[in-house]
Amino acid sequence: MVESETLETQLKTLQTHLQPSEILTPDSPEYISYSQTWASQKQLRPRLVVRPTSIETLSKVIAYLYTTPLDFAIYGHGFGSTSAKDVLVNTSAFDDFHFDRHSETVTIGAGQAWVDVYKKMEEHVPGYGIVGARTPSVGVAGTIVTGGISWLSNDHGCISDPANMLDAKVVKYDGSIVWASSEPELLWALRGGGGGFCVIVSVIIRVFPYPQDIWAGPILVPRGQLETVADGLTGFLSRDPDPRVTMFLYVMKKKLLASLGDIDSDMLVIHAYDANGEAHGRESFRWALDIPGAIDQTKVTTFVGVIELQDKVQTAKGTMKQTFVPLVLQDLPKETIINAINWFEDLEGIDESIADCTYLIFEVLCCRDPAGSNTTVAWPRFPGAKHILLLGPGCPADAGPEKERLVKELAMEIPSKVLGKDAPVSYLPNGYGEHLDPKLFWGSNVAKLQALRRKYDPKDRFKGSIKLES
DSSP states (O other): OHHHHHHHHHHHHHHTTSOGGGEEOTTSTTTTTTTOOSBGGGOOOOSEEEOOSSHHHHHHHHHHHHTSOOOEEEESSSTTOOOOSSEEEEOTTOOOEEEETTTTEEEEETTSBHHHHHHHHHHHSTTEEEOOBSSTTSBHHHHHHTOOOBTTHHHHOOTTSTTTEEEEEEEOTTSOEEEGGGSHHHHHHHTTSOSOSOEEEEEEEEEEEOOSOEEEEEEEEEGGGHHHHHHHHHHHHHTOOOTTEEEEEEEEOHHHHGGGSSOOSOEEEEEEEETTOHHHHHHHTHHHHTSTTOEEOOEEEOHHHHHHTTTTGGGGTTSEEEOOEEEEESOOOHHHHHHHHHHHHHHHHHOHHHHHTOEEEEEETOOOOOSSOGGGSSSOOOTTOOEEEEEEOEEETTOOHHHHHHHHHHHHHHHHHHHOTTOOOOBOGGGOOTTSOTHHHHGGGHHHHHHHHHHHOTTOOSOOSSOOOO
16 A cells, blocks of 8 residues: 555656646546557556656756656657556657758657658758658657667768757767757767667757659559569679669558558558659659559648658558568578568468568668768777668457567567578667667677666666666
8 A cells, every 4th residue: 555655656756747738547538648569468568657848857857757756768759669567658759950051951850750850851851851751650869778769870971960950959878958969978879779778858950951752652463473573682782773762562451451552352562762853753653564464543642741651651550460570681582582471471371361461572772881880889880781671460459468478478589480490680769679689789789788778877777678687
């Protein structure tokens, strides 16, 4: 009883630092939308969601929470499946935007979704591009601490690379507010270090002139043409495409295909992207457009238009228990393509509901080495990395523990099934799980990141991926 009373007292004290409009209880209309996780099994149903609207209030909230035993977590838009038992600190109110034409940079609130940033870019910075996430509804801060892959990454690197993310304003565990550049090791850690060092409030990101007429969109191909697609894709890569040309290959069942738009049958989806315009794009993807039965849904659009092609992704949030397996690859040979798709197809015989909730995405030409050297970023990346093979085994949100356990087992087997038993494995930071060796994500940077976690989160309260050194 005493512990319960203490908890209630602490929650009430926390609320004294906030305005009533900044506090959400489980009965509040916005509670679900401000606390929903992508993977339903990660949802802890916090007793309180707080949404500070000023950095001063956020500072007081963090400083107070850090002195209590309350379980808390920092939340942007939920795609990292962050949750907490007691208090969830929602940062989505930090949505400012300022363009400095002289320095060609934008200062943006780190709590907003990337689609909001792109729309502001189109309105206030016409003719410019920014290295930001490809999925519109994911948050700015979350992508930065996990490296950040963009439609522009083949040409300009990851979101968190020093050439792109120049600085970040943060709140530290004691409530102090600093620009991370004043503490260079902190800025380094934010560049893909998995989070858990502080709360990012705003970031300064470089922008640059960029084409506005982009040819992009889905090319739907019958599943029976898998061999043709694999041959076409390997041929496409062998021609060393222009840096402004990239693509996805989606392999998923009808249920998840609906999150990509008006796609109502089980087909392979080649999502083409060419910032050089329609004529160049049609030539680059002639191999796909000429596949028998291919359905061309591409168009010329702005960057906002490209992003909005995936604006339904958020409808799947919270509907499944899911595990991310984002493999970073130097090459994408035909054998890997076939192995991955065969692994996906075999799920039908294992469990139909798991097959319905599992996706496979080849993110082609979406990565490159950081400028300078791998020592400039916390996530060093697999040297020569070019592609991400993203697999997401899942099951319905209401599935029992046995099916959830099967999903985890399937996730563990993916590298050996797809790449081969002894193939080197490297992961994108957003796929980190405690069952995996952090060196598969951060390599030789693990020890330094552990030391920085100890410095910037001495009580291990921020729930970073990298655990404190013993």
